[in-house]
Every structure is written in structure tokens, then in C-alpha cells.
Amino acid sequence: MAFSTILRGGRVVDPANGRFGTFDVGVDGDRVAEIAPELDPARAGRILEVGDCWVVPGVIDLHVHTSRRHGGYNAHRMMARAGVCTALDMGGPWDEFIEFAGDEGAGLNVASLQQVRPGLTVGDDDPGRGELEALLEKSLEEGAVGLKLLGGHYPMTPDSTRRAIEVANAARAYVAFHGGSTETGSNIEGFVESVELARDLNLHIPHVNSYCRGQIKERAIDEITEALDLLAQNRNIISESYLATINGTSGRCVDGVPESKATAQCLQLAGYPATEEGLEAAIRDGWARINAPRGGENVNITGEEAVRSWRARDTITSVNFPVNPAESRLLAATARNGDGSFVVDAIASDGGAHPRNVNVSSGMALVRTEALTAEEFVLKTSLNPARMLGCPSKGHLGEGADADITGIDPETGSPVFSLVGGELVLWRGALVGSGSTILTTERGVDALQAKGFSTRVVDVAGSMLYSGRPADPFSRPA
Ligand SMILES: [Zn+2]
Incomplete structure (x- = not known):
């Protein structure tokens, strides 16, 4: 017997190997063994009939939140239902990431960054080089792949932000920065500052669309245009954007005010005072939506029920605001450089525990409207994310590639099945995976x-973050 599983008759979309058509996919253990127009079913331990599906390299979501403070209890199951095979937790904190990766895992590959947060993982908002190096060393030894700077929520000084990026670069560790500092905010000014702070260094700037809500320039389209121009000119920065209307932030209040600066800004956007009372009014009115568990996933609730839920948890909840204008989301997802390459490298969700794991559903909507081709959808949801994280055996379905595969109904754009490392995780709506494989250095x-x-090693030094983009966007990862 040559194959543990044959996926029979699906429409394979694998731009890195130039495949777009009907093929059988033979999986042996955790690897893709052979792809051919027809494989002998007698050679397979199991046949999965997938003729109604697109069969694409497993979706890699480079921006999720799965920790306890984000309500991450359901996060792995929510990601698995959304067709995700591999995810990067943007910021932990590490102890909470690893807690749910074990007990509440759904069979996915997951990695995490450790957060750099004043009062939690560093002392104050101006940590020195030694303190940042010690945090990075400890984080790498525990298994994180790098650091996440949370300036837009929990700002640090520009100098210490720059130091943290330097420290991560010196160690060739992953580093992502939610723009904003003690001098700016989570907006286009914070974005411009983050590009300046990253000068001559390598950096991942997350959720490009989120800095462009018309807070500073009045028109969101002018902000996203500025952000995309800066990214086009500063190719030392890799980036992703998301497609959901809602953002995700903390509902926690301390001393009568939201502890996250981003939460305060979202209140002000709709004319609410940036106080605990303002947040309560916004929850009651439906502008602020509390995350609550329902039927195995987190959903948004509003009104009195949401106020009670938020109070019952001492305000320690995730909260979502519908703050992302369409023009910023759509331009960030589709804008191109002069050479035809994408300005923003990937589509990510910023989901996980937040109910916006829409890379497949909204990404496929872009395919149906011909804003992206099928190959470009795979590039932005799997191939480029694999390169960004340093996983050359992911993002494509060549012989020997990891058997991470997502199946999508092209009519509805819904995820139908997934395999991770050759094991079924999602099958026609049912979750059948458990545990997690941790991607680490x-x-x-x-x-x-x-x-x-179980672990798999990623090559951060060889990733797109530090080794740059390939000349041919659809080439096999090196
Ligand atoms: Zn995030």
C-alpha cells in the first residue's frame, strides 16, 4: 500500500507547482506522496471523495489570538472550522497560548510570539536593551518564535520600541509590531512611525487595514493609500491585512477607563467617552460587541445581556467594534506594486478567539468577484504565509510537502475539510482533530x-522576514 489517504477528484489549486485542475492527491503519513490525474484506489488505506471541492495548500493564518485573555478557550476549534491548518498567535502571552494549545487543541499547527507589554512582560514603557534581550531569550527557550510589540494597545516609548526590533533582528527572531507608541496611536500616525522605527531593520507590521479608519485624515481611503505607498517603498517590512469589519480588543477597564488605547479610540470614533461608562453605553447600544461562548465558538453579543456578561467577568472580556471600512480592507487585500506583486503579502484574520476567521469565506468572495484569481488567493492565504514564517514544506502541494490541505466548496466559499500532517481535522462540518503541533525554533x-x-522547527532566519521575497511570487519556497 503506497498511500495512507487518497483525496480523489478535487480541483487542485497549487500555483507553486503550476497545478490547476482535477487531480488525485496521494498522502503517505504526514507528507504529500504523489499527485496525478488518477491514482489507483487499491493502493490507499483510505479514500476521501472530494470531487466537489477545491483542494488547496493548507490555509496558514499568520495573525490569530488564542490565549485565555482573548477568550481563547474555543479558538482552536473556531480556526479548524474555518479551514485553517496552521496559525501564528500574535502575542500570547506565552503561558496562556500553550495552555489552550494543549488542552483545547483541534489538531492544528500553531506557533506564538511572546508579547512585549509594560507591566506584564517588561517593567515599564521604556525597557532597556538588557531587559528586552532577557525577555527574548526566555521566550525562545520556552518555544516562542519571537516577539510581538503591542504599541497600539499598550504603548512603549519610540526608543524602546526601536530597541526591541533591534534585539529581535540581532537574534534573527520573528518580530511583529502593532504600530503605536507613547507619542502616537493605533492609527495612520502610528503606522508611519512604525515604518520609520523599522528603518534598515526587518519587521512584520500586522493588520495594515486597521490603521486606516479615517481617524486622522477624515477619509479612510487617503490613509490606506498612504499606508500602501509606504509599504511599497519600504520592502524591509512584511505585512498582512484582514477582511472582517470588526476589530478585536480588550474590554477590560482599570480605574474607570479601558486599559487598551485601541478600545478608547474605538469609543471615540463613534462619539462615546473613552471611559468605563462610555464602554458600557456602547455595549448596550451595539457599537461594542462582547465576545461570548455559544455552542462551541465565540459569538458577538450586545445589549443588556452583553453588559451583564461583561460585568460578570469583571470587564475582562474581548470586545469587537465594527470599525474597519471596506475601502481599507479591500485595497489592502488587492493593491499591487508596479511589477504586479502584492503590496501587502498576506491575508490573515486577526481572529482565532475573535469571531472573524474569514480568510477562506471572505477571500473566496474576492475570487468570485475576480478581485483575486484562485492562484492569488492561495498565494495570500498559504504560500506567502509559509514563506513569512519560514516553512518551505508548507504553502504548496509538491511531492514531499507537508500534507496540510484545505478543501473549499467553490460555490459557497466555505471550508469543507482539512488535513493537517495527513490527519483529518475537519470533515464536512465535523471537527475530528485534537491536540496541537507546535511550530518553534x-x-x-x-x-x-x-x-x-510534538514540534516542527521553522526557519525564521530563512523566512521572508529576513531573507526577502522571491522574484517569482509563485515559485516553490526555497
Ligand atoms: Zn491581533
Whole structure:
């Protein structure tokens, strides 16, 4: 018997290998063994009939939140239902990331950054180089792949922000920065500042669309145009954007005000005072939507029920605001450079625990409206994310590639099935996976295996973050 599984008759979309057509996919263990117009079913341990589906390289979501403070109990199941095979938790904190990756895992590959947050992982808003180096060292040893700077929520000084990016670059660790500092905010000014702070260094700037809500320039389209121009000129920065209307932030209030600066800004956008009372009024009115668990996933609730839920949890909830204008989301997803390459490298969700895991559903809507081709959809939801994280065996379905595969109904744009490492995780609406494989660097393997996790090593130094983009966007990852 040659194959543990044959996926029979699906429409394979694999731009890195130049495949777009009806093929059988033979999986042996955790690898893709052979793809051909027809494989002998007698050679397979299991046949999965997928003739109604597109069969694409497993979706990689490079921006999710799965930790307890984000309401992450359901996050892995929500991602699995959304067709995600691999996800990067943008910021942990690490202890909370690893808690749910074990007990509440749904069979996915997951990695995490450790957050740099004054009062939590660093002392104050101006940590020195030694403190930042110590945090990075500890994080890498525990298994994180790098650091997430949370300036837009929990700002640090511009100098210490720059230091943190330098420290991560020196160690060739992953580094992402939600723009904003003690001098700016989570808006186009914070974005411009983050590009300046990253000068001559390498940096991932997350959720490009989110800085462009018409807070500073009045018109969101002028802000997203400025952001995209800056990214086109500063190719040391890699980036993603998301497609959902809602953002995601903290509902927690301390001393009568929201602890997150982003939450305060969202209140002000709709004319509410940036106070605990303002947030309560916004929840009651439906502008602020509290995340609450319902039937195995998190959903948005509003009104009195939401106020009670938020109060019952001492305000320690996730909250979503419908603040993302269409022009910023659509331009960030589709804008191109002069050479035809995309300005923003990937589509990510900023979801996980937040109910906006829409990379497949909204990404496929862009395909149906011909804003993206099928190949471009795969480029932005799997191939480029694999390169960004340093996973050359993901993002494509060549022989020997990881058997991470997402199946999509092209009529509805809905995820139908997924395999992760050759194991079924999602099958026609049912979740059948458990646990997690942790993607880590060489540094983190021992600590994670001591905790009982299976691990896979990613090559951050060889990733798009540090080694740049390929000349041919559809080439196989090196
Ligand atoms: Zn985020």
C-alpha cells in the first residue's frame, strides 16, 4: 500500500507547482506522496471523495489570538472550522497560548510570539536593551518564535520600541509590531512611525487595514493609500491585512477607563467617552460587541445581556467594534506594486478567539468577484504565509510537502475539510482533530517536548522576514 489517504477528484489549486485542475492527491503519513490525474484506489488505506471541492495548500493564518485573555478557550476549534491548518498567535502571552494549545487543541499547527507589554512582560514603557534581550531569550527557550510589540494597545516609548526590533533582528527572531507608541496611536500616525522605527531593520507590521479608519485624515481611503505607498517603498517590512469589519480588543477597564488605547479610540470614533461608562453605553447600544461562548465558538453579543456578561467577568472580556471600512480592507487585500506583486503579502484574520476567521469565506468572495484569481488567493492565504514564517514544506502541494490541505466548496466559499500532517481535522462540518503541533525554533524544541508536545522547527532566519521575497511570487519556497 503506497498511500495512507487518497483525496480523489478535487480541483487542485497549487500555483507553486503550476497545478490547476482535477487531480488525485496521494498522502503517505504526514507528507504529500504523489499527485496525478488518477491514482489507483487499491493502493490507499483510505479514500476521501472530494470531487466537489477545491483542494488547496493548507490555509496558514499568520495573525490569530488564542490565549485565555482573548477568550481563547474555543479558538482552536473556531480556526479548524474555518479551514485553517496552521496559525501564528500574535502575542500570547506565552503561558496562556500553550495552555489552550494543549488542552483545547483541534489538531492544528500553531506557533506564538511572546508579547512585549509594560507591566506584564517588561517593567515599564521604556525597557532597556538588557531587559528586552532577557525577555527574548526566555521566550525562545520556552518555544516562542519571537516577539510581538503591542504599541497600539499598550504603548512603549519610540526608543524602546526601536530597541526591541533591534534585539529581535540581532537574534534573527520573528518580530511583529502593532504600530503605536507613547507619542502616537493605533492609527495612520502610528503606522508611519512604525515604518520609520523599522528603518534598515526587518519587521512584520500586522493588520495594515486597521490603521486606516479615517481617524486622522477624515477619509479612510487617503490613509490606506498612504499606508500602501509606504509599504511599497519600504520592502524591509512584511505585512498582512484582514477582511472582517470588526476589530478585536480588550474590554477590560482599570480605574474607570479601558486599559487598551485601541478600545478608547474605538469609543471615540463613534462619539462615546473613552471611559468605563462610555464602554458600557456602547455595549448596550451595539457599537461594542462582547465576545461570548455559544455552542462551541465565540459569538458577538450586545445589549443588556452583553453588559451583564461583561460585568460578570469583571470587564475582562474581548470586545469587537465594527470599525474597519471596506475601502481599507479591500485595497489592502488587492493593491499591487508596479511589477504586479502584492503590496501587502498576506491575508490573515486577526481572529482565532475573535469571531472573524474569514480568510477562506471572505477571500473566496474576492475570487468570485475576480478581485483575486484562485492562484492569488492561495498565494495570500498559504504560500506567502509559509514563506513569512519560514516553512518551505508548507504553502504548496509538491511531492514531499507537508500534507496540510484545505478543501473549499467553490460555490459557497466555505471550508469543507482539512488535513493537517495527513490527519483529518475537519470533515464536512465535523471537527475530528485534537491536540496541537507546535511550530518553534531549534531553541524551543526541548522545553516543548518536555511538556509532551510534538514540534516542527521553522526557519525564521530563512523566512521572508529576513531573507526577502522571491522574484517569482509563485515559485516553490526555497
Ligand atoms: Zn491581533
